[in-house]
Amino acid sequence: MGRGRVIEFRDVSFAYLSGVPVVDVPALSIGAGLTLVVGPNGAGKSTLLRLAAGVERPHRGTVTIDGRDLWTDEVAARRHLAYVPEQPELTPYATIAEILQLVGGLRGTSVDVEADALVHVGLTGLSHRTVRELSMGQRRRAVLATALVGTPSVLLLDEPLETMDLDMRRFVQTLARRHRDGGGAVVIATHEIEPFAADTDVVIAMHGARATVTRLDAATTGIDRVRAIEALARGGSM
Numbered sequence: 001m002g003r004g005r006v007i008e009f010r011d012v013s014f015a016y017l018s019g020v021p022v023v024d025v026p027a028l029s030i031g032a033g034l035t036l037v038v039g040p041n042g043a044g045k046s047t048l049l050r051l052a053a054g055v056e057r058p059h060r061g062t063v064t065i066d067g068r069d070l071w072t073d074e075v076a077a078r079r080h081l082a083y084v085p086e087q088p089e090l091t092p093y094a095t096i097a098e099i100l101q102l103v104g105g106l107r108g109t110s111v112d113v114e115a116d117a118l119v120h121v122g123l124t125g126l127s128h129r130t131v132r133e134l135s136m137g138q139r140r141r142a143v144l145a146t147a148l149v150g151t152p153s154v155l156l157l158d159e160p161l162e163t164m165d166l167d168m169r170r171f172v173q174t175l176a177r178r179h180r181d182g183g184g185a186v187v188i189a190t191h192e193i194e195p196f197a198a199d200t201d202v203v204i205a206m207h208g209a210r211a212t213v214t215r216l217d218a219a220t221t222g223i224d225r226v227r228a229i230e231a232l233a234r235g236g237s238m
Contacts, residue, residue: 107150
């Protein structure tokens, strides 16, 4: 994938049982770099990522990855996409090894790559365990391991630092930075702004189901950069 448009929302609307739109986005383009999705609870941050990951299907409109529709060209669209949800969503009776083999098959990797992924997330020796045998923290690490298999161009992370210890928090920050610097698209929905602020290129602020896009000035650094993003999260401007 190039550095142009990677994820495209076109006339997208999505609602849960109430029928009130949680996401209502006429047009949104997310390119390479690190994009932070911010806003209050219930503003649609997680839903935006679930739509971008193809977990939720829009009631209206289309979502494409590098021009490929997530629902009509699924295999091609999802091959280079990695999604780490806030709540681990894994098949409970599958082993970690089986899940990584499935992901590896989609991305065309080897068993060695899958084993390395477990080393990076601290789950070496647990590959034979089923998901239901893992603690919640271990499940989150297992999901994170799937993002390390192959070379996904699009990385979607929903509250990736939650429940993580200090070493894993640093690992997630490094992962996001390396992916961004390597030309990939990283999209992070989070309340924890400061750990990612220095590497953030674009902010998507969700309010009232709508998305407002702001590109950050590279000259704004340190605490001023954090405060600027926090202001956008509250619905203000820079």
